[in-house]
Amino acid sequence: xxxxxxLVSRAALLGDKNAYSQLVVAYQSPIRRFFFNLTNGxxxxxxxxxxxxxxxxxxxxxxxxxxxKFSTWLYRIAYNLFYDDIRAKxxxxxxxxxxxxxxxxxxxxxLNMDFAQALSTLKKEERTAMLLFYMEDQPVGKISGIMNCxxxxxxxxxxxxxxxxxxxxxxxxxxx
Amino acid sequence: MTSDKDLKQxxxxxxxxxxxxxxxxxxxxHLPERPSYLPPVLMLVSIIAxxxxxxxxxxxxxxxxxxxxxxxxxxxxxxPSAIATVTYVGIxxxxxxxxxxxxxxxxx
Numbered sequence: 001x002x003x004x005x006x007l008v009s010r011a012a013l014l015g016d017k018n019a020y021s022q023l024v025v026a027y028q029s030p031i032r033r034f035f036f037n038l039t040n041g042x043x044x045x046x047x048x049x050x051x052x053x054x055x056x057x058x059x060x061x062x063x064x065x066x067x068x069k070f071s072t073w074l075y076r077i078a079y080n081l082f083y084d085d086i087r088a089k090x091x092x093x094x095x096x097x098x099x100x101x102x103x104x105x106x107x108x109x110x111l112n113m114d115f116a117q118a119l120s121t122l123k124k125e126e127r128t129a130m131l132l133f134y135m136e137d138q139p140v141g142k143i144s145g146i147m148n149c150x151x152x153x154x155x156x157x158x159x160x161x162x163x164x165x166x167x168x169x170x171x172x173x174x175x176x
Numbered sequence: 177m178t179s180d181k182d183l184k185q186x187x188x189x190x191x192x193x194x195x196x197x198x199x200x201x202x203x204x205x206h207l208p209e210r211p212s213y214l215p216p217v218l219m220l221v222s223i224i225a226x227x228x229x230x231x232x233x234x235x236x237x238x239x240x241x242x243x244x245x246x247x248x249x250x251x252x253x254x255x256p257s258a259i260a261t262v263t264y265v266g267i268x269x270x271x272x273x274x275x276x277x278x279x280x281x282x283x284x
Contacts, residue, residue: 015210024200032194047199054203058210115190134187162183169182 004070012061020061024054027071030136031078037131038082038124041116049085053078068145075138075146079128086124118168122161129157130165220277223270230266239263 010019031053035046057064057077064073119127128147132138140158144151231239242263249256256264 011210017204017207020207021200021204024203025196028196028199028203029194032199033192036192036194037190050199051203051206055206055208058207061210115186130183130187134183135191162180165183165186169186 005066008061008064008066008070011058012064020058023070027074028054030071031074034075034078034131034136035082037116037119037135038127040120045085049078049081052081056081069142072138072142072145075132075136075142076148079146082128083124118165118172121164121168123157126157126161126164129154130161133158216277220274223273223277227270239267243267 004023007019007023010016011023028050032046032050035049035053036043039045039049053074057074060077064070119130122130125147129143132143132146133140138146140151140154143154147154242257242260246256246260246264249260
């Protein structure tokens with residue numbers, strides 16, 4: 001099992017790149033997945049954002065406080081970078097043009113739908129909260145820290161996100 | 177109305193795992209160097225502890241007397257005693273190490 005505290009200490013105090021690299025290996029998948037879904041399936045952009053996240057985390061690792069989990073801190077950096085990125089760039093993909101990724105990992109045909117299209121119906125904050133809660137299994141308290149907003153606001157985002165997705169599923173012929 | 181369970185099922189169905197494919201290696205090569213403060217700090221602490229221990233064991237008077245003997249002997253073109261030489265060289269080396277440790281921590 002990964003000893004995060006030890007790896008973070010080695011990276012922060014000794015500048016140990018090998019120790020930090022183990023953290024990157026552990027978290028590269030969830031961070032890349034997070035960006036992939038936030039950017040409506042833009043693989044290049046999500047990879048660039050993920051790289052920026054890990055480099056920024058390395059540069060600021062001395063400021064990481066061991067009281068919080070490393071993953072929470074990493075998601076916070078990722079979320080802030082995503083927001084800076086969309087402020088800096090004009091979105092190239094709108095709701096109507098969201099790519100049809102067409103995941104088919106489920107055997108349940110009711111779920112065989114354009115996931116990216118469904119997510120694109122949500123606002124950025126709602127999409128972030130939904131992804132962190134339902135896909136990355138982060139509790140409301142941690143999401144609140146990641147998004148830097150009160151837990152009540154996170155719950156509102158989740159509530160609205162659920163409503164919009166429910167409507168989308170209904171309109172897409174999802175039969176409960 | 178779509179339940180939490182349905183949504184959880186939906187998200188988990190689309191939860192893809194990304195294989196590393198050299199991603200972490202690429203990150204590692206792009207990481208800028210970070211200064212490492214711990215070794216010089218440990219060195220400094222060890223030197224100071226060593227000096228404190230030496231002084232407490234030998235006493236300041238003895239150390240001072242040996243230094244005086246060394247300097248006197250050299251000034252009179254005589255060979256200083258071994259103890260005086262060792263004391264002098266030891267203090268000189270310690271001061272050099274302290275200077276090295278301090279300069280190593282003094283990073284831009």
